[in-house]
């Protein structure tokens with residue numbers, strides 16, 4: 001049973017006790033941009049794309065609990081401009097060459113660029129040279145495309161019952177590391193069927209041989225916007241979770 005309601009951009013949004021603003025919004029069919037959030041994972045609040053104004057104060061929607069009477073502002077040009085800037089930084093800090101990337105058309109980072117109408121980046125491109133790990137027979141790790149969202153870290157721990165990934169270092173020296181005797185993916189217990197291998201919002205973690213199977217024009221984001229896809233995914237996964245909690 002829904003407890004009470006709050007508003008997002010003046011639309012009433014019902015919620016159940018324990019839900020975040022993000023969960024309640026997605027279940028009500030309202031899209032709040034996000035990359036590190038995933039309905040199956042504990043929220044993390046690191047990408048900051050879901051920052052909304054709650055009674056005038058900027059807060060991440062994924063970690064802020066819904067409460068009766070809150071007035072949330074989400075879809076404004078000012079907030080979307082902040083999100084565009086964060087996205088431009090993500091592109092500038094990595095190596096992203098979409099036309100040749102196996103994830104193109106399946107990639108949430110790329111789709112976010114379209115959704116936020118990002119045309120370029122005013123920031124200098126850093127062209128990092130982070131180690132590529134091609135040691136696993138079924139999964140490729142291209143660290144240059146990593147945005148450090150920790151979806152794979154959380155999925156491995158929370159859903160797969162493993163601890164395959166972790167972040168190490170700070171600032172521009174942050175890097176994704178693999179927990180295996182050699183530090184290589186091929187020596188870890190990651191399997192291609194693991195959630196961790198398939199939950200990456202970019203092409204940093206790729207199950208080999210799958211991306212190019214779907215021709216251009218028929219890939220998920222060729223026909224649907226990111227908001228449409230995320231709302232459908234959240235409706236399916238969050239509703240399923242709520243049903244099983246009853």
Ligand code: SF4
Pocket residue numbers: 095096097098099101102103104105107108109110145202203204
């Ligand atoms: S990971 Fe996504 S954004 Fe980066 S190059 Fe590949 S398709 Fe483009």
Ligand code: SF4
Pocket residue numbers: 145146147148149150151152153176199200201202204205
């Ligand atoms: S590999 Fe993918 S899921 Fe893991 S931290 Fe990097 S971008 Fe996120």
